[in-house]
Each structure stands twice: as C-alpha cells, then as structure tokens.
Amino acid sequence: MRAVRVAGPGVVEVAEVPAPKLEAPTDAIVRVTLAGICGTDLHLSSGHADGVPPGTRLGHEFVGDVVDVGSHVRRIAPGDHVMGADFTACGACRFCEAGDHWHCKERAFFGTGTAYGPELHGAQAELVRVPHAETTLAPTGGLSDEAAILAGDNLATGWIAVERAGARPGEIVAVLGGGAVGQLVALSALTIGAAAVVLVEPSVARRELAERRGVLAATPEEAPALVRALTDGDGADVVVDAVGGTRVLASALGIVRKRGRIVSVGAQPDAAFALPVARAFVDELTLSFAIGDAIRTRSQVASLLRRHALDPGWVIDGRVPLSEAARAYAELRAQRFLKVVLDPHR
Amino acid sequence: MRAVRVAGPGVVEVAEVPAPKLEAPTDAIVRVTLAGICGTDLHLSSGHADGVPPGTRLGHEFVGDVVDVGSHVRRIAPGDHVMGADFTACGACRFCEAGDHWHCKERAFFGTGTAYGPELHGAQAELVRVPHAETTLAPTGGLSDEAAILAGDNLATGWIAVERAGARPGEIVAVLGGGAVGQLVALSALTIGAAAVVLVEPSVARRELAERRGVLAATPEEAPALVRALTDGDGADVVVDAVGGTRVLASALGIVRKRGRIVSVGAQPDAAFALPVARAFVDELTLSFAIGDAIRTRSQVASLLRRHALDPGWVIDGRVPLSEAARAYAELRAQRFLKVVLDPHR
Amino acid sequence: MRAVRVAGPGVVEVAEVPAPKLEAPTDAIVRVTLAGICGTDLHLSSGHADGVPPGTRLGHEFVGDVVDVGSHVRRIAPGDHVMGADFTACGACRFCEAGDHWHCKERAFFGTGTAYGPELHGAQAELVRVPHAETTLAPTGGLSDEAAILAGDNLATGWIAVERAGARPGEIVAVLGGGAVGQLVALSALTIGAAAVVLVEPSVARRELAERRGVLAATPEEAPALVRALTDGDGADVVVDAVGGTRVLASALGIVRKRGRIVSVGAQPDAAFALPVARAFVDELTLSFAIGDAIRTRSQVASLLRRHALDPGWVIDGRVPLSEAARAYAELRAQRFLKVVLDPHR
Amino acid sequence: MRAVRVAGPGVVEVAEVPAPKLEAPTDAIVRVTLAGICGTDLHLSSGHADGVPPGTRLGHEFVGDVVDVGSHVRRIAPGDHVMGADFTACGACRFCEAGDHWHCKERAFFGTGTAYGPELHGAQAELVRVPHAETTLAPTGGLSDEAAILAGDNLATGWIAVERAGARPGEIVAVLGGGAVGQLVALSALTIGAAAVVLVEPSVARRELAERRGVLAATPEEAPALVRALTDGDGADVVVDAVGGTRVLASALGIVRKRGRIVSVGAQPDAAFALPVARAFVDELTLSFAIGDAIRTRSQVASLLRRHALDPGWVIDGRVPLSEAARAYAELRAQRFLKVVLDPHR
Secondary structure (H helix, E strand, O other), X not given: OEEEEEEEOOEEEEEEOOOOOOOOOOOEEEEEEEEEEOHHHHHHOOOOOOOOOOOOEOOOEEEEEEEEEOOOOOOOOXXXXXXXXXXXXXOXXXXXXXXXXXXXXXXXXXXXXXXOOOOOOOOOEOEEEEOOHHHHEEEOOOOOHHHHHHHOOHHHHHXXXXXXXXXXXXXXXXXXXXXXXXXXXXXXXXXXXXXXXEEEOOOHHHHHHHHOOOOEEEOOOOHHHHHHHHOOOOOEEEEEEOOOOHHHHHHHHHHEEEEEEEEEOOOOOOOOEEEXXXXXXXXXXXXXXXXXXXXXXXXXXXXXXXXXXXXXXXXXXXXXEHHHHHHHHHHHHOOOOOOEEEEOOO | OEEEEEEEOOEEEEEEOOXXXXXXXXXXXXXXXXXXXXXXXXXXXXXXXXXXXXXXXXXXXXXXXXXXXXXXXXXXXXXXXXXXXXXXXXXXXXXXXXXXXXXXXXXXXXXXXXXXXXXXXXXXXOEEEEOOHHHHEEEOOOOOHHHHHHHOOHHHHHHHHHHHOOOOOOOEEEEEOOOHHHHHHHHHHHHOOOOEXXXXXXXXXXXXXXXXXXXXXXXXXXXXXXXXXXXXXXXXXXXXXXXXXXXXXXXXXXXXXXXXXXXXXXXXXXXXXXXXXXXXXXXXXXXXXXXXOHHHHHHHHHHHXXXXXXXXXXXXXXXXXXXXXXXXXHHHHOOOOOOEEEEOOO | OEEEEEEEOOEEEEEEOOOOOOOOOOOEEEEEEEEEEOHHHHHHOOOOOXXXXXXXXXXXXXXXXXXXXXXXXXXXXXXXXXEEOOEOOOOOOHHHHOOOHHHOOOOOEOOOOOOOOOOOOOOOEOEEEEOOHHHHEEXXXXXXXXXXXXXXXXXXXXXXXXXXXXXXXXXXXXXEOOOHHHHHHHHHHHHOOOOEEEEEOOOHHHHHHHHOOOOEEEOOOOHHHHHHHHOOOOOEEEEEEOOOOHHHHHHHHHHEEEEEEEEEOOOOOOOOEEEOHHHHHHOOOEEEEOOOOHHHHHHHHHHXXXXXXXXXXXXXXXXXXXXXXXHHHHHHHOOOOOOEEEEOOO | OEEEEEEEOOEEEEEEOOXXXXXXXXXXXXXXXXXXXXXXXXXXXXXXXXXXXXXXXXXXXXXXXXXXXXXXXXXXXXXXXXEEOOEOOOOOOXXXXXXXHXXXXXXXXXXXXXXXXXXXXXXXXOEEEEOOHHHHEEEOOOOOHHHHHHHOOHHHHHHHHHHHOOOOOOOXXXXXXXXXXXXXXXXXXXXXXXXXXXXXXXXXHHHHHHHOOOOEEEOOOXXXXXXXXXXXXXXXXXXXXXXXXXXXXXXXXXXXXXXXXXXXXXXXXXXXXXXXXXXXXXXXXXXXXXXOOHHHHHHHHHHHHHOOOOOOHHHOOEEEEHHHHHHHXXXXXXXXXXXXXXXXXX
C-alpha cells in the first residue's frame, strides 16, 4: 500500500510499503478514507526533530472504515466508519480513568517516529494499524469526515485549551497564533460563551478567516492595545499560546491580567523559559501546558458538531489526493493553506 | 408623581402618588427612565395573589438616573445612569457573601406588596426609592436601557436557571414556556454551549421567535418525541421550567433523562407537588428551585451583553408611555406582546 | 456450593446450589472470601419487595479470589484478590463514560432478584459469577477485606451522598439515620472537611458509635434544636437521608437551610412524596436522589482507605460463618449488629 | 503609643510613635490585643528588601478591639472584637467581587513599607488604623485570638494554596517547607481529605511537629523516595512551595507527577526562573502562584476553626510582650520558635 514518509529535511514522499497486520488481540486495521496534515507533521519532517529519520511514516489524523479487528475487540467491528484519536491509550489505567490519556503508559503517538515513545506507523496511508482500538477509535456517528478529522486532533487541542484555562462565560480570551489550532481555540472559546476572543496573528488572511466567524483579530503589534481596550486596561482573563516556543510565552505574559491564566498548547522545544517569577507571584498567575486529548473530549465535542453548535469545517481549505502529499506539505509550509486533508483513494 | 398601581382584579391604573424620599442613609432615589412589566406583575395584579391589595404599587424592573443618595452612599452618585436589581440586599451578610442575595434578611422585593416580605414601592413610576443602593444598583456601563432592564430581572433568571442546572457545553436543554423568561433561558443555554435547546411552547408566534435565534421549538405535544430524537431516546440532560405550577413540573419529569437535572424558575403557588419519588430515586434525578439574582449575575451577563455575545434585545417587543400602562398590561395578558417596557417620561 | 437465599417472608436459608460457570467472554468467577449483608438485603428478604420470590439468592457485597475468567478478560486474572462493585456495568457506554454506571443498559444488580432488572445471582455464596469483570472488579490493592467490602457498596453510597450534595469544607451536614450507610455518610462528610456533622438517630448505641468518631449525634426530637444552635438558626447546609421513605424526606425539609441541598440515598418505595413546592421555590432548595457507584468512587476512596485518612472498619461489628447467615440476618434486623459480614469458608 | 519598627539590617526596635487617627470615613482604629510576627517580617527587616527603610513600622497580623470608626462604617462598631486581614481592599470592585482582593486597586498591605504599594503603618503596635474597615475587619465570632491571628494571614495562605491547587480528597500532597505557613498548608490539605501529606523540611523539630498531627515528614533528601513510594512512582498530585525562591520551585518540579499541579505561596524575589518548559509541556504541568486572601477565606476557615475541625493553635509556640519584640524577632530568625505573637498590653 502507499504511505507518506519523510524523505529528507523538509521533504516527504509517497512510497509503497507493506500493509499493516493485526499484532495484538486489541488491534484494529482501518482503511483510511481521509487523513489530515497537522502543523506537527511540518515540524517532524523539517529535519529539526529528534527521532524522525528519513523513512518515518507520518500522519496522526484520520477517519476510515474498519476492515479487521483482533479477537478482543467487541465494540468496534469491520464495516464501522470510525474516527481516530491522534494517540492510543489503554482506557483502563489510573491516568485513563482520570481522563488524562496522554499519560497512559501504553500511549503511542501515530506517525511521529520515536519522538514521543515507541514508533507507531502514521495514518497518511491507505491502511493504518490501531492499537487499543476500542479506546482509540469511535464511530463518527454521523459527523462529516472533515469534522471527525478535526475532532480527532486539532479541535481536541482547541477545546482542551479552553477547558484547562477554566475559561468562563463572559471572559475575554486571547489566542496567540491563527493556524488551524489557534482558529479552533478561538471557536471553542466562543462556543462556551467568551464575551470576546482576540486572535493574534501576523497573516492578514488568517485574521480575516477568524473575523468572519465573529472573532476579533489583531497583529502582534496591535494586540496589547486591543486587549487593553476590551478590558479597561486589565489584560485578558485567559491567554492561549497556540504556537509554542518561549517567545510566544513571553507575549502571553504581556497581555494577561492579574490572576489570569495562560495555557500553552504549542510544542515547547526549548529546554528552559525564563519565567518572570517575581511578577508571576505578585500577579498570582497560572501557567498550564496542555496537549489535546481527543479520547476524552470527542463525545462532548461531537455533540456540538452534530447539531452545528460548533461548526469548524471551514478550517479545512485544502483536499488533495494522497499521491500529491509532497505538494500539500510544501503549500502548507508556505501557508498557502490553513489545513489540508489527504484522500488516499482518489 | 405618577405610578402604576393595582386597581382591582386584573386591572391596573396610573395614579398620582407622593414622590419618594430618602429614608435611610444607604438609600438612593432614582428617576426611572424605563421600567419593565414582568409576568410576575400579571400574577400580582390578577386578584389571585395574597398581600397585593388594590393600591399596591407595581414594578421591579427599572433603569434610570440617580437623583439623590443617602449620606452613606459613596459608590453611586447623583447623575449616574444605573440599572436596578429586582430586589434589594444588604451586600454583607453570610447569604450575600455567598452570592445568594434572595435570602438576605434585608431583602425587599420592589412592587410586590407584602407577598414576599415588607412592602417596597414599585418602580413603574417616575421615581423609585432604592434601599441598599450600593448593592441594589449598578451603573449600566454602556448597556442599552433595554439590555439593562433584562439583565436586572428576566435575564438574571434565565442565566441562573442554566447555572443552577450545571448545564455543560454539548448538552441538550429543554425549556418549558416561551414567555420572556423562557426565551432568555434558551438564549443563555445557547450562550454557554448547549448543543441544542428545545423551547416547548403552545404559541406558534413565540416558537417562531425562538427559532429565529437558533433554538428548536415544539408544542407540548411534540416535545417528547423531539427530545427523544435529539437524545437517542435518553431524554434531555437539563429541563428548565420557566412557567411554574405543578403541571409543568410533571411535564419536565416526562422529558428528563436519567441522572438529569430539572430547574424550576417559575413561581410555585401550590402547597404541594406529588413528586414521583420511587422513579426519582431509581433515575437519580435532581430537582432545584431557583429565583434570579441580578446582583450576582449582572457583571458576568453585562460582559456578554456589552460585546453582543448575548443579544436579547429582541425579547422586548413593546414600548409604551407610562400613562398607557393599563393597556400594556391588558395586551401582555392577552400575549399580544412578549415583553413590554414603560417610559415614564414620554 | 452453598449460597444464601430467601426462604420466606423475613427468613433466609443457606442452600446447596449449582456452582456458577462462565457465560460470556467478559465474565469472571470469584471465590468469595467475605460477603456483606446490606440493609437492602433485609428489605429484599422481608416479603415486601417485588421481584424477590423465595429461592432468590442474595448478596451484592463481596471480596474474593478470581478463579476463572472469560477469553476477553485481560486486566483481571485467576489468583487476583479483588473487590466487587454491587452492580455491573459495561464500562464503555455514554453513561459509563460519564461515571454514571447505574444507568448503563447492561447494569445487573447482584442478588436482588428481578427487582432492578434481569436477575444476577447473589454473592453471599462460595462462588459468584461476575459479568463485565474488568469493570465490575478491581484489585483490593492492599485494602483489608473489610475495607474493600465497604468500598464496594455502603461507603460508595456514603461518599456519593456527600459528592452529590456538593458539600464544601466548612459546611454543616446533617445525616438522617445511623445505620451503616448513615455512619459512612457522616465519616465521608468529616473526611472532606465538614465543620460539623450531626447524625440523627433514635438508637442510643448507634449515636454513641458516631460520637466516638467525632460526629455530633441527636435523636430525631433533639435534631432541629441542635442544628439551629450550630447554624445560628439557619439550618443545615446539607441534609442526607440515609434511611429512605417519604417521612424521612419530610424531616430533611425541616432542618435544611435556605438554598440548602437534600440528598436522599435511602430507597424510596412510595410512588409519590408531597413536596412542599411553594416553600421549596421561595427557599431555592435542591433535592437529589443518588445511588452509590462503587465503580466510580472506589479509586478515590481506596486512596483514602489505604492511608487511613478514612477509617471505617469499625462499622463492621459482626463476622459469622456463611452457615449462620439466617441468624446474622435476624440479629441485624433486630439491630443487634450495625453491619455483618459472612465468611463462606469458615 | 509604642510600635515595632525597623532599626537597621536584621534589627527591629520598639519605639514611641504618634497614635493613629481616622483619615477617611471608612477607617477604623483598632486597639491591638495580639499581633503576629510573620516570616515576611523577617525578610522585610533583613535589610535585603526594597521599600523598607529604617523607621518602617511592621506587622500585618492582628486582632483587637475597635475603638473608633469613621462616619461611613456601620457594620463594625466601637467595642467589637475583630480580626484583621493582612491587607485592605475596597470590597466592591471587579477584583473584590471575584474574591481576588489582593488585586484591588485600593489594596494596602499593613507594615510593609512601600514594598507593595503605598505605605500603611504596621499592626505590631498598641493601635492600628484600618482602611476600608468593613471589608478588612471581621468579628472574631468566638475564635480565640490565636486562631484569629492565623486565620487573618498564615492560615489564609495555607488554605488558598490547597484551593488554588484544586487538591481533591484522596490525593497526595507534598509541602515544601515546615515554617508556620508550610505547617498550615499541611493541615489544610488534611482537612479537605488529602490521603497523605508529606512535609519536606530539614529541621527535625519542625518535622516532628507535623508528624504529631498526622502529617508525614521527610528531609529534602528523603522526600523524592517517600513521594515515589506513596504514589507507585508517579509523583505527588500537588506540590506546594511554602518557602519561595527558585531553588524550591526546582525541587517541586522534581516530585510532581505528570499532569500535577505546583502552587507557590512563598515570596519569589528573583526576576526569573528557568522553567524546564519542554518537560512541562510533555508532562502537562500547571504552575500557579498564590498569595493568601484572608478576606475571602476567613468565613469558610472560621467555620472549621469554631468547631475544631481545623485546629492549628499549636503552630503558635511563642507569646511575648510587645516590649520584647526585638528578642522575639531574633529567636524566630534563629528558628527557636515556629510562630510568635506579641502582646502590646502586657
């Protein structure tokens, strides 16, 4: 079968690889009908990430049809149309019970080489093997493939950012970064009743996308003044870093109010950040780091998607055949798309 | 000055009465610029309510300009444009500290005779005396008079219904009754991220008003099937009774899911309700009663109103001079209006 | 093997019955090392309960050793020493995900005949078949058998009463009924930081048991005055009915404060309770019904038990061989014991 | 009157100073009957703090009798025996309404020079002027002076650490530092139902004090192994830094579990802390800074103190006349006391 894999620094290719097989009685094999490309994939294939040598097969966002299941899989059956979570979890340990699947000892992150643990082949492929299928997969239940792709990764991250921040109705939320995740943080914040959401993003096109959905938008230069104007000078109640990196954390500190909450859902590759701790103490700040958890959030989020109370389909502005994955990656890297999905069977 | 008062069963009149004066150092006198008529006023003036003899002066919804304050009032000053809460509270006792102002021992409910405690003259008048002015009043802070009238009573009730129910994003909320309060419960539930809200109401006009704002609507006959369809047969997560009376409580029990929550914000004049307790136990139901608390909710609600994240102005479909109050009451009783405000100075 | 079953109204017997076998691949067979007798068992065997004919096998509290598991059971293995929950649940449906296992469509309640759904034989026996073993069972993890018996039923109920009430540190909690469940409600309330707990119970012996653990105790006659004294006349923040029946609900209403919360965890056999709805509305009361959920609470509760931060072992004051079950039931009915456990292998 | 003031680096003196007078209609004058010395006072008088020149009058913990009130003070009257909060707040602004009094624009911190804003003379004196008396003071309501001193500062800090961490019953809490605040964090964590609390402290005497109250104790060297043993190697759910400084923050990171929460209530004098951000991201940590808020917590805490559900009086192990303040400071600095109170009238 064909699958997307890293070819070299900044380059991917579609290659013929062996089809996956069931390896454990809790596995399933899914025939992928749509796979997403995430900002994380751009980083992993950039040549700057550890544990992702050429040949690494990419992709952790997918929907598809179950074609085979192990002997212990009962809740999912061949023929089911399912959405995947971006990583697997056992569903039964202390962390899974608490809804913190990322910390499950059996977590494996699809398509990320050995960057986050033992390798599990990616889902930008015709078929994908899914460990702990009963926990990792869920029926799409009438969601469109596009909605399900988002619920399985980027929207889970957007939603959890708002949840972790404890954002309350009536609050002012600032979001740093207008990529797919940032846009979905902004939508999530509006959904739970933020009084106003400010998306901070240099690209005019991405700001306009947000503004069309009722989000306020600002360049990084304009943001502090806009936030002050909205909050009588206090600063934002919640600031979400949807980019990652210490420079963005520093920006977040610049616009958060006293007793405000900063949540970072962007990858933090640097070893250390010089947290201004005297100020954080006097202002009683809270700083949280969060990774999406589609397994936990998908039933709540799906309820909203199904009734269009949350309607993020527009975030996906590119859809190309799997065979053109190299081009899709390049255009996404150049920000000519916001979010691209790959169709393995076109 | 002129004020609305009860003339007889089902009849009100505008009469010349003495202007109010400061009676305590914490009082203020407000020149009313807009006063609302609430469903409660229809009940109080119907002849069926205790403690509301002819001559009782009505009205507990108002905005206006402060014209005089007692010697201990510092945070409010003559000239301030303010919104009133529907009842007063001391702001400092155990109940006030906990945000339960209704249970303050110094509570007085404007314009309700002695039905709920010592009499405090109503606000459907040119002037109104406001005890505990620093707690009872708040600057409108740029809200329209219409928005402020709603935030001071009916929207506070709508908001608190959703809050008391613990309604979470993604849940299905049913609202019984499409009067002003029911419409505002529905809007509040959408604002905090309900996946769907079903308004149950016999009047086609009131159902259509709701549908125009993204609420689903059903007649009482249609409601059970619609709720089942939306919830895979489970029943609504939350049911709010926005009418009152035991018959409506019984309807709520008919559409709530197991482990669901019923909140009643409609007046309950009957002494007893035959609660089906065996079923309530096996289904682990929760039943709460709530009265709006504008003092607690107004700052959160105002934040949403100010940025139009919550936009309920359309609920007010009638605006008449104070002199025509008798006609306004009659038309409201006949449901020719959803919500009427009186202008004392036109 | 031997098992306890209903012999006639108010009488149980130990009879030889066929040993259970695996019936589904998710089943386990447990060799019971200790089984509890619950107040519910007294009711079920009284002759007044529907669905419990003579011959019904009793018991829903047990610990033991796994002796066999179905082919899909991986997390539990023969040889494991486990605690059971009082009822089974699938662990994967919407209700299970939300932590409301009682409402799982695959719930079966051990040893209750057909009173609550399809029959599942009781655990007061040498062996018991456990459906959905991975969800229903958990390793005792070092808990004593006595602690595990309590965590599997009565303490789960006591804990959930406090949780459902939303009891906060510093509040005053009244508990109606000093049986095993009432005592465990009281301990749970102390554990989470109630300022004071009042146990209301006619039996002097049961009051003294509570007083020895730092609980205040009162007869039903003394209770209103004691609660008033503790609360400056306001009434209890939380009242838990640990007995059941409408008469006790009425007592709860007599001592709860305005905006207070009543939780009933006692069975409610009557069809209807005359809820004083006008008062409930004006006082903004909340009334909840709750059934314990050992599956949800056991990991949190076990954490406290393991470190003796919650130490309820004293509640069990009787331990008799299974062969003397008839006597144990009779003495428990006569309140000569608070809580009895049966040893099937002595 | 006599008051404690800074004499030079590390030295305080008792000096004759002018008695305070009412300066605003919301002021009160309190005759101090007991004043506490806080760890903060040692820092302020050390010569290393900005804004605390010689002559600065110290003390922010006090109970006493009201002797005079301004014309707008109604809820407090001469003769009332009251407890003070450590800082003042207006009680009416957005931050005060939200229970975040520290961020009130009218906050003034007693006895800290200009280190935290405009100077307000300290309470280690015969008399103290209290701005915003209705908010800053509360009747002791039957608490002992010692309990009230603690509730007004150090216990408020201990309580809020646990609250801010979102510590839940059954969790494992580690506390770094066994001074008065650390001991009170530990007690607070036990009160709300922590399964175990580990106090990390080099001094054997301070460890033993904690152990006598059911707290586990460890040296900094022993702590990691003890925490691992208690948590199956996972790390503590919550770690509270009750010392301050970046070195202690680093220790906290060494024993917190994945998805754990660190709260620092110790002063952070350094400009920056090198937060290991890559690890914080992958482990989804939360880091909060908190300052006690006696105004918010005192009614909840007093409820527990009054019924001895929280009993911290033993933390105060020294009581000396005001005239011997210099010696008290010196002995406290040498850790010969855990907590000292000064009696101005002995």
